[in-house]
Amino acid sequence: MLSKIKYVRLVRRILNQKTYWFVQLVCEGDPYQKPKNIIGDGTVGIDLGVSTVAIVGDSETIWTPFTVELTSKQKIVRKLQRKMDRQRRANNPNNFNSNGTVNPGKKRWNNSNRYKRTASLKREIERKQAAHRKSLHGRLVNQTLALGKNIKTEKVSVKAWQKNYSKSIGFKSPASFQSELKRKAENAGGTDKNVFDFTYCTFSRNSLCVNKQKKSLSQRVHNCSKCSLTMQRDILSAYLSRYIDPKTETLSIQLARNGWRGMEQSLLDGWRVGSNQSARTQACPKSPTNGLSYSKPKNLMKRQSLKR
Numbered sequence: 299m300l301s302k303i304k305y306v307r308l309v310r311r312i313l314n315q316k317t318y319w320f321v322q323l324v325c326e327g328d329p330y331q332k333p334k335n336i337i338g339d340g341t342v343g344i345d346l347g348v349s350t351v352a353i354v355g356d357s358e359t360i361w362t363p364f365t366v367e368l369t370s371k372q373k374i375v376r377k378l379q380r381k382m383d384r385q386r387r388a389n390n391p392n393n394f395n396s397n398g399t400v401n402p403g404k405k406r407w408n409n410s411n412r413y414k415r416t417a418s419l420k421r422e423i424e425r426k427q428a429a430h431r432k433s434l435h436g437r438l439v440n441q442t443l444a445l446g447k448n449i450k451t452e453k454v455s456v457k458a459w460q461k462n463y464s465k466s467i468g469f470k471s472p473a474s475f476q477s478e479l480k481r482k483a484e485n486a487g488g489t490d491k492n493v494f495d496f497t498y499c500t501f502s503r504n505s506l507c508v509n510k511q512k513k514s515l516s517q518r519v520h521n522c523s524k525c526s527l528t529m530q531r532d533i534l535s536a537y538l539s540r541y542i543d544p545k546t547e548t549l550s551i552q553l554a555r556n557g558w559r560g561m562e563q564s565l566l567d568g569w570r571v572g573s574n575q576s577a578r579t580q581a582c583p584k585s586p587t588n589g590l591s592y593s594k595p596k597n598l599m600k601r602q603s604l605k606r
Contacts, residue, residue: 302325306323338447339446343535343537344536352535360441360572362438375424389408390405450496450539450540513531519531540557
């Protein structure tokens with residue numbers, strides 16, 4: 299080891315209901331980067347949604363469901379929560395009223411060993427799901443940085459999404475993906491200017507002919523009535539993000555027109571590949587893959603059975 303060790307710390311982790319101790323060495327210098335995770339120098343536009351994400355680079359377009367491989371364990375967690383509630387009520391009958399509500403004031407709770415085992419099982423399921431989500435976020439971040447480290451994305455409010463999509467936001471955690479992307483992009487360039495967030499909020503209405511037309515959320519394909527431009531809505535937004543001026547936060551339509559001819563095939567290929575792996579194909583009847591069959595994503599995590 300050539301790097302100088304700054305300090306050593308002990309970390310306790312509970313894995314599979316067992317306690318493990320790890321020794322971590324914190325060294326000076328830059329973190330190790332795998333050879334397969336090459337960072338590009340191009341400009342990348344991102345349109346992040348609740349269920350999908352569109353990423354447009356200089357030579358490649360990625361349109362994919364956001365964390366599609368992540369399997370929800372909410373039903374299993376909910377069963378464990380109900381079991382824990384029954385166990386807690388059985389162990390502490392004096393802490394509840396006759397109508398089932400908790401008595402007010404300070405009280406002492408007695409937790410049985412079975413209750414503790416059930417709580418440990420619930421924490422383990424949630425830990426595995428969080429670790430899997432973090433791994434999927436890291437893989438998508440590496441795919442994005444391979445296209446370029448100069449990121450341009452619309453500033454979205456995840457808190458506003460939580461009002462209407464609270465379960466989906468808590469399950470997929472797009473804010474964690476944003477923070478991870480920003481951190482790695484800054485480390486790659488050594489500056490905090492590699493990620494540019496703008497507040498331009500009408501990309502879903504724009505076209506290359508400056509024509510704007512309103513669309514409902516269920517309409518996922520942009521069909522311009524003037525220039526006859528047809529493109530997937532998220533991909534078009536990500537493409538236009540690349541041509542936002544960081545100083546004025548305005549869209550340069552002329553630059554977008556000049557780059558369209560060289561990137562149109564890449565955008566169509568990304569639309570086609572994404573439609574084949576996305577269940578949203580039915581919502582896009584005018585997709586270039588219309589008439590082609592597609593297979594739904596397979597769950598990578600098997601459902602765990604509970605013994606009651």
